[in-house]
Each structure stands twice: as C-alpha cells, then as structure tokens.
Amino acid sequence: MLKIFCSKKRAVAVWLVIALIITVCVSTAVVNSITAVGTGNDKTIVIDVGHGGRDGGVVGSTGIKEADVNLGISKSLKHFLKEDGYNVIMTRESDVDLAYGNEFKKTDMLARKRIIDSASPDLVVSIHQNSFPDKDVYGAQVFYAPSSDEGKRLAESMQTVLNANLSCSRMAKNGDYYIIQCSPHLSVLVECGFLSNPREESLLVTANYQRKVAYSIYSSIKSFLS
Ligand SMILES: [Zn+2]
Numbered sequence: 001m002l003k004i005f006c007s008k009k010r011a012v013a014v015w016l017v018i019a020l021i022i023t024v025c026v027s028t029a030v031v032n033s034i035t036a037v038g039t040g041n042d043k044t045i046v047i048d049v050g051h052g053g054r055d056g057g058v059v060g061s062t063g064i065k066e067a068d069v070n071l072g073i074s075k076s077l078k079h080f081l082k083e084d085g086y087n088v089i090m091t092r093e094s095d096v097d098l099a100y101g102n103e104f105k106k107t108d109m110l111a112r113k114r115i116i117d118s119a120s121p122d123l124v125v126s127i128h129q130n131s132f133p134d135k136d137v138y139g140a141q142v143f144y145a146p147s148s149d150e151g152k153r154l155a156e157s158m159q160t161v162l163n164a165n166l167s168c169s170r171m172a173k174n175g176d177y178y179i180i181q182c183s184p185h186l187s188v189l190v191e192c193g194f195l196s197n198p199r200e201e202s203l204l205v206t207a208n209y210q211r212k213v214a215y216s217i218y219s220s221i222k223s224f225l226s
Contacts, residue, residue, distance in 0.1 A: 040086030043225055046119050047081075047090045048112055048126035048179055049074040053097030055108065058131035060195035062205070066129040067095060069204050073192055074127045076207075076214035084222060089119045113182040123154075123221060124187040126179045129204065131196040138197040139168030140213065143175030143189040151180065155188045158220040165216040166193075190217060 050070045051057035057066025071092070078088045091112045092098065098111035116124055130141065140162040144151035155172035163169055180187035192213045193200045203209040 040081060040084045040222070040225075042087075043123075044087040044089065044119055044121040045081055045221065046116050046121040046124045046185075047074045047077055047088060048116070048124060049090055049092045050126060050128040051097070052092050052095055054099070054104065055097050058129060058195050060201040060205075061198055062201060064195065064201065064205050066131075066195060069129050069192070069195070069210070070127045071095065072207065072210040073214050073217075076211045077125070077127070077217055080215055080218035081221070084218075089115065089121070091115050109178050109182070112179060116183045116185065121185050122225060124180070124183065124185050125217060125221065126177070126187070126189040128189060128191050130191040130194045132194055133196070135196050135198065138194050138200045139163075139170040140166055140193055140216075141170040141191045142172045143177060143180065143191070144172065145181045145187060146174040146176065147181075148186070150186050151188055154186060154220075154224050157224055158188060158190070158217065161216045161220040162190075162213075165212060 049067075051065075051067035052071070053067075055067065057070065059065055071094075074090060075093075078090060081088045097104070097108050099105070099108040100111070101107050140159075142155040142159045142162065144155035152172070152174070159170065159172040175189060177189050180189050193204045195201045195204065204213075
C-alpha cells in the first residue's frame with residue numbers, strides 16, 4: 001500500500017514537473033514574440049537633430065541653445081521608438097555639426113541628406129525649436145514639404161496630437177525646408193516650441209517636458225505608420 005502510494009505520488013510529481021516546464025516554455029515564447037515583433041518591426045526612422053556644434057541654432061533668454069533642446073527631445077524620441085521595435089538612425093548623437101570644408105551650412109545639410117539616403121527610411125522627422133520677435137507666440141508646429149500629400153497628412157495628424165498633449169493650438173503648414181525636400185522619403189519638420197516665449201522656454205529645458213514632446217511625436221508616427 002505504501003509502495004503503491006509512493007509510486008502514485010512520484011507519478012503525480014513527475015506530471016507536475018512536466019506541466020511546469022511546458023508552462024514556462026510557452027510563456028517564455030509568448031514574451032519573446034511580443035518583444036521581438038513590436039509595432040515598429042522592420043520600419044526605419046531617421047531623426048534629424050537640428051543644428052549642433054558650431055551652429056547652436058536659436059538661443060533662449062536664459063542662454064539655452066536650440067541645439068541642446070533638439071538633442072534632448074531627439075534622444076527621448078529615439079528611446080520610445082526603439083522600445084517599440086523601430087530601427088532608429090540619428091543624424092547626430094552629441095553636440096557636433098556635420099559640416100566639412102568651407103561652406104558650413106551647405107555641407108552640414110549635405111551630410112544629413114547622405115545619412116537619410118543611405119538609411120532609406122520609412123519616415124524622416126527633423127527636430128527644431130522656434131523663435132519669434134513677439135514673445136507671446138508659443139506652441140509646437142509641424143511643417144511638411146509643399147509637394148507631399150502624405151507629408152501633409154502626417155503633419156496634420158501629428159499637429160493634432162501635439163496640440164492636445166501640449167495645450168497649444170497651432171496648424172500644420174507647408175515649409176520650404178531643405179531637409180524635408182532633399183529625399184523622396186516621407187518627411188516632416190517639428191518646431192517643438194518657441195524659445196523666445198519665456199514660459200515655453202522654461203518648459204522646453206526640462207527633461208520631463210522634452211519626454212512629453214517626444215512621446216507625442218512617437219505616438220503620432222506609430223499610428224500613422226500602422
Ligand atoms: Zn532650428
């Protein structure tokens with residue numbers, strides 16, 4: 001009786017171990033497939049980080065350089081996109097310019113175009129900050145290439161998200177910017193806010209607000225491409 005009981009007990013224990021192994025294997029496979037797939041799988045995004053190095057861009061009243069704010073927002077945007085499985089290429093990852101030779105602005109732009117061309121991305125987003133003589137003007141604004149209907153649709157949907165998340169009410173506009181017209185790829189340029197507006201400047205310098213801007217851009221890219 002004791003012997004039978006023991007072997008039954010052993011058999012139950014063996015089955016329990018087998019069931020446990022199967023459960024662990026199946027749940028690991030599910031977790032792996034979620035991690036590997038993501039929504040951004042196989043999609044490449046180029047983040048063009050405006051200005052940098054010898055070109056600081058516009059400067060706020062506290063002396064903050066546009067180039068630094070652009071880099072902060074871009075790094076945060078890269079983080080959100082990569083977490084979701086996108087391939088991300090940034091035109092710069094530190095405070096440098098891309099210029100060479102004598103013609104600073106021209107070669108800096110050509111170097112950015114070269115990065116876009118070799119990435120052959122699904123989408124290009126160029127990150128900038130704005131400035132205006134009237135210090136009351138504020139808000140994020142998205143620009144698209146005048147000839148791109150798809151760019152216009154992306155810019156308008158991104159503008160809606162930015163207006164809602166950042167409590168502003170600007171309109172997407174077409175803009176004659178080289179970076180959004182230099183390649184055949186879907187491109188927008190985001191002026192994330194006005195460094196000439198003291199209140200907006202005080203927000204744009206914080207990591208928290210930079211994350212908020214980046215998340216808004218990320219979520220509109222995600223919904224547009226899916
Ligand atoms: Zn700029």
